[in-house]
Amino acid sequence: MIDIDVEERARRAGEAARAEAHARGSRLAVPDRAPVRPRNTALLAAGVGLAALLVVVGVATRAVPPQLEIDPVAPVPAESGAGLPVPDVGDVLAAQLADGAPVFVSQPVPGDVLVLDAVDPHIGAGVRKLLVFCRLSAVFEDPRDGSRFDQWGNWLGGPAPVGLALYPSEPTPDGHTVEVVGDRRPAPARDAPRGGPGEVQGGTCQLDEGTEVSEWVAHRPPESVPSLNGTEIPRDRWVWASLLLAGPVDRLVICDADGVCGTGPIVATRLGLQTDRELPPTTFVALARSTGDGHVELVFPPAASHPFDLVTFIEVIDEHEDVAREDPTEPTTRP
């Protein structure tokens, strides 16, 4: 009974809204085809296009870091001893800790500030990747595989097994910054959220070209990314690096973009790859850290195709491959 009353009232209100729109319609002009505005930034849907861009970067020249398909907020560099800025209520900042670890600083409700791990707990195809925060939905998202988390880092959906790990933090006296005061804490289980309730906004950033780039908060590589080989990747510190990954996957080596290879870390086991496949040589940008035990950890930027997508989506042109086999130019090996 009540429902019917509301239904009729809603229909009447809807007609009134359309009448208002009709009255205001005269204020609008049909957009003109002539002055087409330049597109701001390439948006999110061009995953494969990015892949193609990535692989045509030759190794004879220094690699151009692939541009992210989003234009996120630049990460806030955190120096040792300095706090991380506190975002506005309801907002999130992308930041890196003193060791380069990527984090998000989130303030879901006034005074409730969290420093969350920005690495997706879902490891897809053996590869770790960074999350993005969508301001329209107030949700951390993995644009590649669909995991979602609220502003407290609680799991909302998707393949991730748990929520986001948390760094314990304390506000500084002025209230404008927080300091990380302890080690990374385990992530909350799916069914044991840590706080909330997380009010999820109605919007969505999964809108390809309709979504403004300013609505994303994400980490991205700086304009200039150093080209590092396997031995140059620092230990226990995360750095953005341009890397060439190549070879039979059971003997992967990391070379710099000039083809100079380090004798150092082997990454195949860490990446969990099948060992009977050959990886096309691929230049890519990732956050990298040497663990000191012969391995390199890699975390890929959000929305970027990583080399193991490329294995599926590219083919080596046969004749060029033949030429390459006959090419006497051996890459120099760094002593």
Add this chain to the structure above:
Amino acid sequence: MDAESPSVLAARASIRAKPDVGCGASIPWSVVGRDGATLGALQGIGEPTGVTVGASLLSFEELYDAHVIPTLAVVLALRGPGVDAEDVVQEAFVRALVRWDRVGAMARPDLWVQRVALNLANSRLRRLGAEARAVGRLAGRQETVTSVFALEQPFWDAVRRLPPKQARVVALRYAGDLAVADIAAIVGTAEGTVKAQLHAARQRLAVLLHEPGQEAGP
């Protein structure tokens, strides 16, 4: 180790993308739903699946003429008359025009424009912050062009007090005069979810509209 790396020789090979790999065709992550499944609802819009589903034959001008009023009505209903509704709708149609080669090929370009308009309205409000939200709540008291819309502001005020997802489907259903299937395609959820949200919204509105101090309406 390096001597054993034929890979580096192969590094001089040219590599090209497979010509049949198009945007969204093989990495359709832009249509990945919240549970990692492909978002079937988006196929109703015809993008971005990589496959054009029953392309619209509308020209841009025809799209504009047929849909500018309901698109504007939804934004007015959801955000009130004082939050630059016209600018939001104009911007949404400009975006459609700029990408008309793609948007015009969609089966339902009107749903794409409606969704862009909703996102723009939402993002403007978020960007302006709490102050704007307060203004938004008061928006119904701002000037309307027609008296009939002014009379219905108590209803839309109540809608704006609903959870955002419920408010959105109510505006699309009644101000946009859209079918449940179309709403599902716009908000990217299942039809059953839209029906449930509409039902919950009507239940809540019944309470809100009968609260003391709330006008019963015309």
